[in-house]
Amino acid sequence: MKNIFKRYNMVAFIFLAAGSVIMLFPFIWMVLSAFKTSADVYTYPPRWIPSTFNFRNFNEVFAKIPFWRFYLNSIFISVTQTVIQIVLSVTAAYALSKLIFPGREKVFVFIQSSMFIPAVVTMIPLFLLVSSLKLVDTYAGIIFPQIFSAFTTILIYSFFVGIPNDLLDAARIDGCGYYSMLWKVMIPNSVTAISTATLFAFLTHWRSYTWPLIVTNRTELRTLPIGLKYLVQETSSEYQLMMAASLMAIIPVLLVYIFTEKQFVRSLTLTGLKS
Amino acid sequence: MSGKFILKGREYEKAQTLAAAVFLLPTVIVLFFLFVLPVVQVVYISFTNWSLITNVKDFVGIKNFEYLFSDKKFGTAIVNTFTYSVFKLSCDIVLSLFVAVLLDSVIPFKRILRTIYFAPVVVPIVASSLIWIWFYDPGIGPFNQILAALGISKLQWLYHESTSLLSIGLFSVWKGLGYNIVLFLAGLQSIPLSYEEAARIDGAKSSQVFFKVKLPLLSPILSFVVMIGIINSFKVFTEINVMTPNGGPLNSTMLLVVYIYEQAFKNGRMGRGSAAALILFVIIFLLTIVQKQISRKTVHYD
Numbered sequence: 138m139k140n141i142f143k144r145y146n147m148v149a150f151i152f153l154a155a156g157s158v159i160m161l162f163p164f165i166w167m168v169l170s171a172f173k174t175s176a177d178v179y180t181y182p183p184r185w186i187p188s189t190f191n192f193r194n195f196n197e198v199f200a201k202i203p204f205w206r207f208y209l210n211s212i213f214i215s216v217t218q219t220v221i222q223i224v225l226s227v228t229a230a231y232a233l234s235k236l237i238f239p240g241r242e243k244v245f246v247f248i249q250s251s252m253f254i255p256a257v258v259t260m261i262p263l264f265l266l267v268s269s270l271k272l273v274d275t276y277a278g279i280i281f282p283q284i285f286s287a288f289t290t291i292l293i294y295s296f297f298v299g300i301p302n303d304l305l306d307a308a309r310i311d312g313c314g315y316y317s318m319l320w321k322v323m324i325p326n327s328v329t330a331i332s333t334a335t336l337f338a339f340l341t342h343w344r345s346y347t348w349p350l351i352v353t354n355r356t357e358l359r360t361l362p363i364g365l366k367y368l369v370q371e372t373s374s375e376y377q378l379m380m381a382a383s384l385m386a387i388i389p390v391l392l393v394y395i396f397t398e399k400q401f402v403r404s405l406t407l408t409g410l411k412s
Numbered sequence: 413m414s415g416k417f418i419l420k421g422r423e424y425e426k427a428q429t430l431a432a433a434v435f436l437l438p439t440v441i442v443l444f445f446l447f448v449l450p451v452v453q454v455v456y457i458s459f460t461n462w463s464l465i466t467n468v469k470d471f472v473g474i475k476n477f478e479y480l481f482s483d484k485k486f487g488t489a490i491v492n493t494f495t496y497s498v499f500k501l502s503c504d505i506v507l508s509l510f511v512a513v514l515l516d517s518v519i520p521f522k523r524i525l526r527t528i529y530f531a532p533v534v535v536p537i538v539a540s541s542l543i544w545i546w547f548y549d550p551g552i553g554p555f556n557q558i559l560a561a562l563g564i565s566k567l568q569w570l571y572h573e574s575t576s577l578l579s580i581g582l583f584s585v586w587k588g589l590g591y592n593i594v595l596f597l598a599g600l601q602s603i604p605l606s607y608e609e610a611a612r613i614d615g616a617k618s619s620q621v622f623f624k625v626k627l628p629l630l631s632p633i634l635s636f637v638v639m640i641g642i643i644n645s646f647k648v649f650t651e652i653n654v655m656t657p658n659g660g661p662l663n664s665t666m667l668l669v670v671y672i673y674e675q676a677f678k679n680g681r682m683g684r685g686s687a688a689a690l691i692l693f694v695i696i697f698l699l700t701i702v703q704k705q706i707s708r709k710t711v712h713y714d
Contacts, residue, residue, distance in 0.1 A: 144518065145518055145519050145520055146517040146518050146519055147519075149514040149515075149517045149519050150519040150520060150521075152514055153511065153514050153515065153519065153525050154525070156511060156529070157525055157528040157529065159586075160528055160529055160531065160532060160586070160589070160590075161528055161531075163532075163540060163543045163544065163547070163586070164531070164543075166543060166546075166547075166554065167543045170546070178552065179552060181551075181552065182557060183552050183554070183557065185554075225438055225439050225442060226439075228435040228436070228438065228439070229435060229436055229438075229439040231435055232431070232432040232435035232436045233436075236428050236429075236431055236432040236435070237424065237425070237428055237429075237432075238424055238428060238429040238432040238433070239424055239429065241432075244436060244440070247440075247443065248439065248443065251443055251446075251447045253697075253700075254447055254451060254693075255643065255646075255647050255692070255693060255696060256647070257647060257649075257669050257672055257689055257692060258450070258451065258454055258689050258690070258692070258693045259446065259447060259450035259451065259454065260672075260676075260689070261450075261454060261457060261672075261676050261682055261685050261686050261689060262449070262450035262451075262453035262454050262457065262686075263446070263450050264676070264677075265453070265457075265462075265682065266445075266449075266450070282446060284442060284446075285439065285442045285443060285446055290439070314431075315427060315428055315431035316431060316434075319435075340534055343536065344536045344537060346536075346537065346538060346649075346650040346653075347649055347650065347653075347673075350653070351673075351677055361536070361538075362536050362537070362538040362539075362650075363538075365536075365538045365539060365542060366538055366653070366654050368542075369542065369545065369654070374545075374549070376545075376546045376549075376552075379542045379545070379546070380542070380543065380546070382542070383539040383540070383542045383543060386536055386538075386539045387535050387536065387539045387540075390534055390535060390536065391531065391534070391535065394527075394531065394534045395527065398523075398526075398527050398530070401534075402526070402530065402594050405591070405594055405595075406594060406595060406598035
């Protein structure tokens with residue numbers, strides 16, 4: 138016991154442990170409350186632990202809103218956006234990092250500068266564009282404005298730069314062209330980087346709120362975040378239902394995050410510290 | 413041997429240039445439609461009375477800007493945005509730096525603790541907002557229960573103009589803390605241990621090691637965190653739209669993006685919305701420049 142106290146800074150640990158309880162408290166509250174009955178919620182003083190664990194709230198959420206539809210919408214939209222975004226980023230990053238052509242720096246600065254335009258500035262013209270193309274309330278309208286990220290491109294670019302040119306030259310001697318080089322050398326050598334970027338992009342799209350809110354009116358097209366927002370109005374503060382719905386929306390994200398935390402944090406610090 | 417990946421002489425190779433064009437063209441086209449065109453358009457629209465309701469779009473000069481500067485609600489939105497930003501940024505930086513320093517010391521369960529602190533960042537904001545709406549419920553919310561247990565009088569939280577912005581701010585701090593912690597932690601871990609040892613040998617106390625050695629070395633990251641923090645706090649929308657629809661009690665949570673959203677997508681006033689969006693952009697731009705100037709004088713790059 139004495140050794141532990143010597144080896145570790147226990148004061149720091151106690152502070153951090155207390156803080157982590159505060160950070161986790163909302164999630165603990167959510168999980169417990171998803172199983173509460175409305176009687177548990179509205180008794181005073183309110184119960185912290187549900188009197189019985191029942192799954193009725195989940196069924197009631199499914200009965201009140203087309204939850205699976207929202208789920209499928211979110212999956213379809215996020216996956217499509219992520220795939221397009223990664224393809225654009227990988228190809229652009231390859232050209233910028235390994236190909237030599239006139240105006241390379243200018244293109245790089247052009248891509249980089251898009252990072253400094255807040256989404257709210259382009260939101261109105263994009264909405265008008267989407268509505269003039271009659272794409273309001275369509276999947277295309279939701280997907281299109283969110284298919285590019287300078288962050289992702291620069292993240293992948295910074296990995297590509299690190300791939301030695303000798304490797305590319307060797308591949309060229311073996312008869313590899315500029316196009317197959319991407320498949321045969323660049324991508325196989327940066328699988329972790331690309332998968333991290335993919336994960337990052339997916340979680341960003343999964344959370345996306347403002348644009349889908351603006352561009353959808355029909356219930357069938359709502360994504361999970363938009364569906365959750367309307368649940369507040371439609372259930373008129375039946376908190377236990379809100380918690381059941383939140384829990385179902387959060388669990389997949391949290392699972393993915395817990396298993397990939399290391400790569401996730403690494404890519405975050407990389408983009409953060411490089412720019 | 414042609415086609416080397418290192419440029420020799422001044423000749424660009426045709427095949428390589430063509431390949432680059434093929435790979436970059438999709439991105440450039442997408443960027444044109446998603447950034448270049450909208451930025452030009454938003455400037456144009458801000459000088460028109462474009463309205464979705466009455467279906468007019470005539471050029472009106474600077475009338476939208478005159479309207480905004482005489483609109484009390486817009487003034488409120490600017491003041492609220494700055495208040496929110498200062499609150500969020502100062503809490504965020506102090507707390508995240510504190511936690512990062514603790515996480516940098518020798519402690520058990522380091523990975524798990526870092527995972528916990530970062531978790532709120534990855535969770536969809538709407539989902540976590542729903543939890544906090546309940547926390548803030550004046551009647552049956554746990555926050556008021558805790559206050560009552562401590563013998564402090566209850567608050568109306570989101571439902572009173574004096575506390576609504578604070579409530580949003582507290583949520584945002586909880587939600588965003590992990591992001592800065594991770595950045596600061598990476599910065600602290602990159603400081604060589606020998607620096608601290610050298611300072612200790614010279615008789616420096618822990619607090620001196622932090623303020624005299626570590627903090628100056630962290631300054632590039634600190635400067636980055638401040639910049640991102642400013643930009644992000646000016647863009648906040650989701651939690652406000654979920655927790656206090658319609659700008660909160662007496663417009664107390666009316667922030668700039670909420671104002672823009674209301675003008676453009678509730679009132680259909682695209683001209684006014686665009687003008688407000690431009691002003692937001694100019695504010696962010698100016699703040700970034702000011703911040704860069706300050707950090708140029710104080711940041712140590714080593």
